[in-house]
Each structure stands twice: as C-alpha cells, then as structure tokens.
Amino acid sequence: MRAALSSRAASEEQQPTAISRTGKxxxxxxxxxxxxxxxxxRLQVRCVSWKCMDFQIDARLGEYQIxxxxxxxxxxxxxxxxxxxLYSGPPSAATKLTAGSTDSIGSLGVTSIFYDYYPPLDPFHNRPTGGEVFATNPLITLQTFENxxxxxxxTDKLVWSKTAEHDPFTAKRLKAEAAAAEAEAKAKAEEEARIKAEEEAALQAERDARKKRAEEKAAK
Incomplete structure (x- = not known):
C-alpha cells in the first residue's frame, strides 16, 4: 500500500503543471x-422655521453628501x-446629523430631511410674502454624474430668498414719492416747453409783421 502511494506521488510530481506547459x-x-x-x-427638504423655504430634490442621492x-x-x-x-427626521437629538458630514444622503434611507438655523431670521425679511409663497414647494433637479x-x-442658480432694501411700507412710500417727483418734473418740463413755444411764436409773429410792413412800404 505504501509503495503504491509513493509511486503515485512520484508520478504526480513528474506531470507538468499548467505553468510549465505554457510558460504563462x-x-x-x-x-x-x-x-x-x-x-x-426625490428628497423632500423641510425648513423647521419657515415653510416658505421648503423644497424638493430629484437626484441620485447616493452621489450627494450631507x-x-x-x-x-x-x-x-x-x-x-x-x-x-440638519435632521434625518423630525428634529430631535436622535435624528441630528453631523455638520459637514461626507456621508451620502442616500445612505440615510429617508425621504425627508429637516433643517433649522439660529437665529431663525425671516428669509424674506422686508418682503411682503403672500400665501402663495408659503404654499410653494419648488422642485430642484440636480445634475447626475456618470463618471x-x-x-x-x-449657488447662483439656487437663490430663493433675499432681504429687500426696504420694508414694504417704506418701499411703497418711496415709490409714491418717486412717482410724484417724476410727475412734477414732467409737468415742469412741459410748462417750460409751453412757455418757450409761446415766446418763440410771439417772436416769429413780430418778425412776420415787420417783414410785412417792410414789403408794404417798398411797394408804395
């Protein structure tokens, strides 16, 4: 039995391997x-303080980080x-997300993200925001990246809110004052033009009268 095993092992050692036969x-x-x-x-993003800042995102969420x-x-x-x-659900200590995280949004496994900021200043400060603004939930389609x-x-294409220079009442007053000043300037210019036209007409009439008298005198 031992002799048979030894003979078989020697035979296997003598057989060429795949490397020895092909060299590769x-x-x-x-x-x-x-x-x-x-x-x-689609991801719904909700602002805790201001519903008018809610928006949606269409994107491959795995390609976007927090x-x-x-x-x-x-x-x-x-x-x-x-x-x-940012929060991965209704705001709480358990849903709070790490600021500046490189984790992908897709890894959160949620369809809504909430965010808050402090102090929660009005994003449309000094702007008269109607009910239609608060009902708006715009959809943003983000680029996908095949590679x-x-x-x-x-950033320039994403701006939604902006503080106005004046509050609505001041803006309305300034607009009315500007319109009144413009109307006054227009009326003044029209009056000056009318007076100038009358003066020119009077001068022309005087010139025509002198010319006529000169012609009549020459005809005698």
Missing part, C-alpha cells in the same frame, strides 16, 4: 460588472444663515 499563468476570470446605478430619487445639501440650503438663502443643523465625479453646486 492562467488568465484570471474577468471581474463581475459593477452594480447598476440607482435611479434618481455637506452638499448644506451648501444647497445655504445657497437658497440669499443672506447668510448661522448654526445650520461618479463630485457634484458641483451652482
């Missing part, structure tokens, strides 16, 4: 294809906001 390593099997990219999903969403929110507020805090590059946030 066998080819590795091709890697499996990457998993398909998820379809764009830090990107913070940048988008800051961009929508025309004026700087402080102490921005998985980091997204570029175009």
């Amino acid at each position: 390593m066998p080819k590795e099997p091709p890697p499996p294809p990457p998993p398909p990219r998820p379809d764009p999903a 830090a990107h969403l913070e940048q988008i929110i800051n961009s929508r507020h025309g004026d700087p906001i402080d102490n921005l805090t 998985l590059d980091a997204p570029v946030i175009e």
Whole structure:
C-alpha cells in the first residue's frame, strides 16, 4: 500500500503543471460588472422655521453628501444663515446629523430631511410674502454624474430668498414719492416747453409783421 502511494506521488510530481506547459499563468476570470446605478430619487427638504423655504430634490442621492445639501440650503438663502443643523427626521437629538458630514444622503434611507438655523431670521425679511409663497414647494433637479465625479453646486442658480432694501411700507412710500417727483418734473418740463413755444411764436409773429410792413412800404 505504501509503495503504491509513493509511486503515485512520484508520478504526480513528474506531470507538468499548467505553468510549465505554457510558460504563462492562467488568465484570471474577468471581474463581475459593477452594480447598476440607482435611479434618481426625490428628497423632500423641510425648513423647521419657515415653510416658505421648503423644497424638493430629484437626484441620485447616493452621489450627494450631507455637506452638499448644506451648501444647497445655504445657497437658497440669499443672506447668510448661522448654526445650520440638519435632521434625518423630525428634529430631535436622535435624528441630528453631523455638520459637514461626507456621508451620502442616500445612505440615510429617508425621504425627508429637516433643517433649522439660529437665529431663525425671516428669509424674506422686508418682503411682503403672500400665501402663495408659503404654499410653494419648488422642485430642484440636480445634475447626475456618470463618471461618479463630485457634484458641483451652482449657488447662483439656487437663490430663493433675499432681504429687500426696504420694508414694504417704506418701499411703497418711496415709490409714491418717486412717482410724484417724476410727475412734477414732467409737468415742469412741459410748462417750460409751453412757455418757450409761446415766446418763440410771439417772436416769429413780430418778425412776420415787420417783414410785412417792410414789403408794404417798398411797394408804395
């Protein structure tokens, strides 16, 4: 029995391996294809303090980080906001998200994100915001990235609110004053033009009269 095993082992050692026969390593099997990219999903973003700042996002959420969403929110507020805090659900210590996190939004597994800031100044300060503004929940379609590059946030295209220079009452008063001043200037210019036209007409009439008298005198 031992002799048979020894003979078999010697025979296997003498057989050439795949490397010795071809001189090359066998080819590795091709890697499996990457998993398909998820379809764009919709995310509802809600502002705790001001419903007029609610908005929606359509994007491949796995390509956007929490830090990107913070940048988008800051961009929508025309004026700087402080102490921005994001939550993966109704605000609480358990749902609070880490500021500036590089975690993807898609990894949160939620369809709504809440945010708040302090002090919660009116994003439309000095602007008369009607009911239709508060009912607005605009949809933002964000770019997708086929090569998985980091997204570029175009801040200028995201601005939604902006502080006006004057409050509504002051703006209305200034507008009325400007209109009155414009009307007064127009009336003054028209009056000056009328007087000038009358003076020119009188001078022309005097010239015509002198010419006529001269012609009559020459005809005698």
